[in-house]
Amino acid sequence: MPRNFSLVTVASGAVSLRSLEHGETFHPVVGPMAEARALHVAGSRIVERAGECARPFVIWDVGLGAAANAVAVIEALSEARCPAHVELHSFDCTAAPLTFALGHADELGYLAPWREAVVQLLASGRAAAGNVDWHFHRCDFREFVCAPRAGVPLPDAILYDPYSPESNRSMWTLEHFTRLRERLDPARPCTLTNYSRSTSIRVTLMLAGFHVGLGGATGEKDQTTVAATHRDLLAHPLGAEWLGRVARSTRGAPLRESRTPGPVSSEDLAALRARI
Numbered sequence: 674m675p676r677n678f679s680l681v682t683v684a685s686g687a688v689s690l691r692s693l694e695h696g697e698t699f700h701p702v703v704g705p706m707a708e709a710r711a712l713h714v715a716g717s718r719i720v721e722r723a724g725e726c727a728r729p730f731v732i733w734d735v736g737l738g739a740a741a742n743a744v745a746v747i748e749a750l751s752e753a754r755c756p757a758h759v760e761l762h763s764f765d766c767t768a769a770p771l772t773f774a775l776g777h778a779d780e781l782g783y784l785a786p787w788r789e790a791v792v793q794l795l796a797s798g799r800a801a802a803g804n805v806d807w808h809f810h811r812c813d814f815r816e817f818v819c820a821p822r823a824g825v826p827l828p829d830a831i832l833y834d835p836y837s838p839e840s841n842r843s844m845w846t847l848e849h850f851t852r853l854r855e856r857l858d859p860a861r862p863c864t865l866t867n868y869s870r871s872t873s874i875r876v877t878l879m880l881a882g883f884h885v886g887l888g889g890a891t892g893e894k895d896q897t898t899v900a901a902t903h904r905d906l907l908a909h910p911l912g913a914e915w916l917g918r919v920a921r922s923t924r925g926a927p928l929r930e931s932r933t934p935g936p937v938s939s940e941d942l943a944a945l946r947a948r949i
């Protein structure tokens with residue numbers, strides 16, 4: 674049993690994992706299912722978009738962790754009796770959090786009904802869960818983006834949930850998001866949902882080529898972020914007022930591999946203006 678994790682009871686009374694190495698609770702305040710449903714399932718309108726999709730709808734679940742986001746997707750589709758065929762591709766560099774969660778499935782609650790599927794996923798990298806064909810790719814997602822594996826289809830939705838930029842910076846840089854954006858299929862409109870509401874992360878996503886908008890509230894955050902390849906996927910795109918705040922911010926610069934945060938440069942501000 675991996676020892677780098679503990680169980681914590683968050684403010685809502687739900688139980689979540691905490692990484693002792695990163696000092697981060699996976700789903701703080703509202704807990705795993707409430708956060709996963711609000712932020713990722715509703716934020717990317719998975720049930721509606723999958724239902725309208727004539728081919729298999731493809732989801733990349735980046736940072737499988739303890740599989741709360743994956744389970745929320747599987748349950749939302751099955752509760753809505755959505756007949757769509759969905760391929761869920763989960764990525765994580767380690768199976769340790771899922772193995773730990775499986776050992777505590779009853780305390781976590783949400784994982785207990787999916788124990789069998791998770792055992793199969795961990796053993797073979799693939800499992801069927803309702804209408805969902807679930808795959809697990811044990812790899813560093815940054816390396817996958819540089820050299821994608823054959824057989825992994827391009828996504829319609831990305832649930833982006835690595836540890837925070839403070840402890841996992843290389844998953845949030847302009848260079849990484851630019852490579853990810855370039856990989857996406859122009860003919861397949863795609864959303865990317867994440868918990869950040871930081872100006873710098875939104876600037877980074879926009880300079881990487883995404884359209885960026887406000888996501889719904891979750892836990893202590895009054896808003897989160899939805900990025901998309903196509904602007905019409907956004908309910909609340911960021912506009913001129915936000916850009917004014919970027920220009921005034923002392924930390925409006927994008928997260929680049931080699932530079933420290935600070936105010937946005939005039940070149941970056943001009944590039945942002947062209948995308949609003």
Ligand SMILES: C[S@@+](CC[C@H](N)C(=O)[O-])C[C@H]1O[C@@H](n2cnc3c(N)ncnc32)[C@H](O)[C@@H]1O
Pocket residue numbers: 698699709735736737738739740741742743764765766767770812813814815834835836841844
């Ligand atoms: C906050 S947890 C994710 C919680 C998870 N989405 C859930 O629903 O339980 C972050 C996860 O991202 C994974 N991760 C961090 N950096 C990664 C990388 N470069 N490639 C793949 N996975 C990564 C970590 O191993 C960890 O399991």
